[in-house]
Amino acid sequence: MTNRRKFVQSLGLMTSAFSASSLFQQAHAADFNKMLETKQHLSPAQLAEDEDFWAFVQQGYTTSPNIINLNNGGVSPSPRIVQEAVERYNKLSNEGPSYFMWRVLDQGREPLREKLAELAGCDKEEIAINRNATEALNTVIFGIDFKAGDEIIGTKQDYPNMINAWRQRALRDGIVYTQLSFDFPIENDAQIVDAFEKAITPKTKLLHVTHIINWVGQIMPVAKICAMAKKHGIEVLVDGAHTFGLLDFKIPDLGCDYFGTSLHKFLSAPIGSGMLWIKKDKIEKIWPLVCNDKPRGTDIRKFETLGTRSFPIEQGIGEAINFHNAIGSKRKEERIRYLKNYWTTQVKDVPGVKIHTSFKSAYSCAIAGVSIDGMTIAELDSALFTKYKIHTVGIVWENISCVRVTPHVYTRLKDLDKMVHAIKELAAQAKAKKS
Structure with a gap:
């Protein structure tokens, strides 16, 4: 009975993601603190370009290397610790659903x-x-x-x-x-x-x-x-x-x-x-x-x-x-805006390419729309995935016609480089086909 009581008490501690025993505290807190100590001199905008820090953040995700996911505007993947929390509590729930869930x-x-x-x-x-x-x-x-x-x-x-x-x-x-x-x-x-x-x-x-x-x-x-x-x-x-x-x-x-x-x-x-x-x-x-x-x-x-x-x-x-707070809201905003600008500024002047989103910080952050003359939106969306394994989403709605591209904090620059390469190559092909 004593062991049983201790077990139930430990479950009570487990219910809080904000306790000392949270998965974030166990897996990331110390490393985040150590990393940020070395970056205190950087403003959020400066840190947005610090690839060492964001490589550290990227390690917290489990995204597939076989697909470049640039449709985070639809739904974003969760960090590993979030997935583990759901799995841990799902297993616990199934050990005695009405007790462990409700009590x-x-x-x-x-x-x-x-x-x-x-x-x-x-x-x-x-x-x-x-x-x-x-x-x-x-x-x-x-x-x-x-x-x-x-x-x-x-x-x-x-x-x-x-x-x-x-x-x-x-x-x-x-x-x-x-x-x-x-x-x-x-x-x-x-x-x-x-x-x-x-x-x-x-x-x-x-x-x-x-x-x-x-x-x-x-x-x-x-x-x-x-x-x-x-x-x-x-x-x-x-x-x-x-x-x-x-x-x-x-x-x-x-x-x-x-x-x-x-x-x-x-x-x-x-x-x-x-x-x-x-x-x-x-x-x-x-x-x-x-x-x-x-x-x-x-x-x-x-x-x-x-x-x-x-x-x-x-x-x-x-x-x-916990994961979001460790990064910091403003740092996160600036990084994702930087990623959006990183790829859009490299293709905005490519012949036939149109960016449907503002480049000014007050009017845009993560999401940007792109289209290529000579390609339908469905064709562009399909080509990005079939030829380059870049997952986006085609948008044809009212007066809007573009492919929506949305990076996240786990997105790597080398993946955006592939996006830039793909847009330039597809634009050149579309231009050649028209001529």
Whole structure:
């Protein structure tokens, strides 16, 4: 019995990714600290070009050497310690699911909530943990009370799941869903803010704003849009799927009312993890997407009534936060922006090549779109993979037509060199074919 009690107590320690026994503390903490001590004299922008440091970071990932993955905008791989955490707790769960999940691992959600809130710069009572940005944003889209005639303004360049959610509400409830359209890249905040403001009518209740346009990587002036909306008494819902864990910011500083994100993108958390932030005084009025016994309550946890969930994934989020914090938000942002600029600047002047993304730091970071005259987007996407084993994604959406390329902290310069070589070679072939 004594051994049994000690065993259960040790399991309690294991539930916290933020304890002294976390996988990150065991595997990386000392080495990270030692490495960063030698780099203290470097600014984040300078460290972005320090290949010794990033080679050290790259060792924490297990990505396949047979594929150059440049579609991290879709979903990013997790570091090894995150994968091991999920595997460890999945095995534990299956030793006695209802006991280990509900009585042991479930206790790890509150420390996780605190750490997510710390990273987001907000009150922990404003954070709900769920499965992805679609679930987070749909919670607000379907949970906020609107009546027939109420207007929501978004854009044609928003994510399809969000567009379809608003269209569904329009069909069901008779709300008016208005979409603006932008030709990106745009390097003028006022142009974007003014477009939203001019579209506002007396019936406008909410603006739906995508923080980074997932198709081409345009960073939207969210704080300025929110400040403008506040003057008109209008709420703002922000789709932050591609910014949390990438850009160095705090959610409350945006000035929005609601924010949803996927954690399995640039935070490198386990696949199928997300987060919802709702300004504290707004929680009560939002209905949960899934039933809860207090649907009009003020407890943010009412949005987590999902039934049986993956507790191992939640524990893995904690280790992803540890890995992210060790790098540092600003260092990470600057490195990924450097990688984007590294390859785009080398091909932007190649005849026939077009970059569909701004080169200015205020308007882009990780994602960039590229196209080649004489090749369809499908042909370019296919050629990059079949000839060079470079995995990207072809984008044909509204007025956007390009191949999206998205590196991450584990991306090596030599792999981007292959990307540059591939673009130059394909552009030359396309030009020769036309002539």
